[in-house]
Amino acid sequence: MIVLALHAPSWLSAWIFQAPRAEERPLFNLDLLLGAAIACVSSLGGAIVLVLAWAADGARSAAKNYHFMSTVDFVDAARFADMLNLPALFSRSLLGALAGALVCLWLVLRLTRRSRQLALPLLALAVLAAGCDIANGSFHLFGLDKDKRAVSLNFAGSPAWNVWASERQSLQAAGPGARITNPVTYRALQTWQAEHPGRTSLLVLVESMGLPRDPALRGWLQGRLMTSRLAARWEMQFSEEAFSGSTTFGELRTLCGLHVHYSRLDDELAAGCLPRQQAAQGMSSIGIHGFGLRMFDRSTWWPRVGLRPWNWLEGDAPKSMNCNPAFPGVCDVDVLAQAVKQAQEPRRFVYALTLDTHLPLDLKRLPPLPVDLLKACSASSTPLEACQLTRQLGDLLARLESLLAASAATPFLVVVGDHAPPFSERFNREAFATDRVPLFVLKPR
Known part of the structure; x- marks a missing residue:
């Protein structure tokens, strides 16, 4: 007993x-x-x-x-x-x-x-x-x-x-951070910036955007961003990127090509980060997030990598707040709107970190699933919460698509997940790949 x-x-x-x-x-x-x-x-x-x-x-x-x-x-x-x-x-x-x-x-x-x-x-x-x-x-x-x-x-x-x-x-094993062997996002941005000096680029890191295992769900997610009206202005590619670690590791993976804890990020390592490289060319870099930057000491290490944190008190007042039940802050609709707005200016690198899709989900506040997504989830036996998160991710991508379609400028754009969604139930967790996240690359035509 x-x-x-x-x-x-x-x-x-x-x-x-x-x-x-x-x-x-x-x-x-x-x-x-x-x-x-x-x-x-x-x-x-x-x-x-x-x-x-x-x-x-x-x-x-x-x-x-x-x-x-x-x-x-x-x-x-x-x-x-x-x-x-x-x-x-x-x-x-x-x-x-x-x-x-x-x-x-x-x-x-x-x-x-x-x-x-x-x-x-x-x-x-x-x-x-x-x-x-x-x-x-x-x-x-x-x-x-x-x-x-x-x-x-x-x-x-x-x-x-x-x-x-x-x-x-x-x-x-503490010491210098490890360079990632194949940092796909970092390389894509670095290569494009080197080939197009002075051109604006935009990186959106999406909270808990995992890669659905089911091909139909992956296709549904792609369709939210990769539309015909954007295809007229951007050459679009969908692929995958390996991830390891939590959100801050995802940030340093995409911004710096590093696998390192943010507390070990020194000036020597930070010198290779994209915002610092852009600053050397006389460009400005802006970091936008809807949550307090004291979280995980972003107020300290964001400037170290070359990002100027966006101050919501000085800019446009956000129209929506507290869309995530556990993480109160500016909603992603305003974060994305501000990111696209800042990307209209030349000679900029804009980085946006989303928040609303952080678990746990507030299922009571979510509307019914779209019919096409519901059919895809039923056909693949995808659990309700995993399907609801996929819908939220799709809504975020669709919002970004609308903002881009209405914008005048055509910046180089990368949208990528930070890590797989950390569901506490195995059946929800297994709806997503364990070590890879979706990656969208939009190259101006």
């Missing part, structure tokens, strides 16, 4: 709720077994270890889900919590999971109270589970860091150890 109560949260999330990456989580959590053994001797000590163990497991899983490169980076993001509408992030399923974990904690502490004789069997079970994991070839302690599994099941593991080990490896 103790073992069942310890592992109920992770087992239920894997088997009932189909949480993504569930196969990476251990069947037996060694941290929890150790905590239960300690609780047999000291309820307070056991409670502390159990809470820390569950927190480490939850933070590690959430970091992977949201494309953070490390658990510590995910935890560090908590310093921006005051900028968010936190109640929108606490869904019923999440609140239920937290309540369930508290019930499990209470049950374990009750079963282990004044039960010193149970400590040894719990430790023995931990040793046995670890032995099975070693035999399976999936044990990561003592330098055994490469899986050679006999079966796909991960018998035992320590999330707390994995967090510590990954952070130690990250610190040891």
Whole structure:
């Protein structure tokens, strides 16, 4: 009963709720077994270890889900919590999971109270589970860091150890950021700017614009931007780009061709970023975002890469606000309108980062799905939330298409996703490619 109560949260999330990456989580959590053994001797000590163990497991899983490169980076993001509408992030399923974990904690502490004789069997079970994991070839302690599994099941593991080990490896590898082997967006912009000095270019990085696996959904998404009226002025191409990491990694991938955490971006690395290259040619670069630039320290590193942050208080007052339930700010319709407006001027590089398609979705505020998209989703068995996100992405692209069609100038344009949408349910997550995002390149004719 103790073992069942310890592992109920992770087992239920894997088997009932189909949480993504569930196969990476251990069947037996060694941290929890150790905590239960300690609780047999000291309820307070056991409670502390159990809470820390569950927190480490939850933070590690959430970091992977949201494309953070490390658990510590995910935890560090908590310093921006005051900028968010936190109640929108606490869904019923999440609140239920937290309540369930508290019930499990209470049950374990009750079963282990004044039960010193149970400590040894719990430790023995931990040793046995670890032995099975070693035999399976999936044990990561003592330098055994490469899986050679006999079966796909991960018998035992320590999330707390994995967090510590990954952070130690990250610190040891800290240093200059890595140049991406094939930064498609960065190369496309850099090449065009070199061949057309002084011409304006526009980069739009779209939040959570993943690449639908279904060809019909990809075609529907393409059709929102790649229309006949734009084809008369732009030569349009649709392709894909590999991604790794969260939104800030997507920004540095597209702006600088780098795979590096923004905190490690020094002036030497920033010198190769597109805005800095444009500044060397006497051009100005503008960065536009609807959310506060304190988030992820953009107010610090955007100027370092050469971007002049757009100040909404000095320019045109936004007409729409708070279109995302968790991230209050200027809506994407105004961000895109301002980006296209700024791109009408010569000798500019304009960068726009969208916001509204950040998860979670507010399904109550969304209108019914278009008939053609609904048919495509039904034919491909695409879940409702994944289909609704595809619709929102399509609406954003259609809005951009309208703005471009009504504009006078014809800038070079790249529209690309930052990362795949971080759905917490596997069936929604699997509707999109795991390592690639859509890429639109519009070259003036």
